[in-house]
Amino acid sequence: MTRQASPSVQSEAKAAAIAEAKSFAPEVPARIGSTPATKFRGNPAIFGRLVEDHDRHRALLAMIEATEPKDPARKTLFEEFVREVHGHAAAEEQALWSTVMRNPETTEYARHAVGDHHKLDKLMADAAARDITSPGWLRHFATLKEEYLEHILEEETEQFLEAEKTLSDQDQRYMRTVFNRRKKAEKAAAVIEKKIALSPIA
Ligand SMILES: [Fe+2]
Numbered sequence: 001m002t003r004q005a006s007p008s009v010q011s012e013a014k015a016a017a018i019a020e021a022k023s024f025a026p027e028v029p030a031r032i033g034s035t036p037a038t039k040f041r042g043n044p045a046i047f048g049r050l051v052e053d054h055d056r057h058r059a060l061l062a063m064i065e066a067t068e069p070k071d072p073a074r075k076t077l078f079e080e081f082v083r084e085v086h087g088h089a090a091a092e093e094q095a096l097w098s099t100v101m102r103n104p105e106t107t108e109y110a111r112h113a114v115g116d117h118h119k120l121d122k123l124m125a126d127a128a129a130r131d132i133t134s135p136g137w138l139r140h141f142a143t144l145k146e147e148y149l150e151h152i153l154e155e156e157t158e159q160f161l162e163a164e165k166t167l168s169d170q171d172q173r174y175m176r177t178v179f180n181r182r183k184k185a186e187k188a189a190a191v192i193e194k195k196i197a198l199s200p201i202a
C-alpha cells in the first residue's frame, strides 16, 4: 500500500511541477487553485510521478487560459501542453495501463483511462486546428481543459486506487523507471495533429 508523503514533500512536489510549467512563460500567472486530495502526491514510485505530471498540466492549462489571444505565449504554452500530454499518455499506457489491462480484475479501469486518452487526442487536434489568435479560441480550449481535468481527477481518485491494489511496491517502482524512459522518447516524437472535429467529442 502507498504510504502518504509528508505535507511538506507534497507541497514541494506540487511547487516543482508548477515551476516546470512556468519556465515556458515566466510572466504568465499559473493559478491552479486547490487540487483534488490524493495520497499519491510526492510518492516516490509511479503514481507520485504521474501526479507530478498532472500538476504540471494543471499549471499549463491555467496559464493558457490567462493569456490574451495575440500573446505568443499562448501558442508556446499550448504546444508544450499537447506535447506533454502526448508523451505522458503514451508512457502511462506503456508503463502502467498495459499491465493493469492484463489483469481481469482491473481491465475496465485501464480501458476507461485509455479510452479517455483517445477522446483527448481528438480534442487537442480540434483546438490545434483552430485559430489560436482569435477571441473565440478559448471556447474550444475550455472543452479540452474541462475534459482533461476530469480525466486526471478520475485517475487520481479512482483508477490509480484500483490499479494500486494489484501492484507490488517493486512493480510500482519499476513502472516509474519505465515511465520516465518512455515519456522522454514519446514526448520527443510527439506530433501536433490538427483536425477539426465534425461532431461533438465529449
Ligand atoms: Fe495521467
Ligand SMILES: [Fe+2]
Pocket: 089, 092, 113, 117, 151, 155
Ligand atoms: Fe491518463
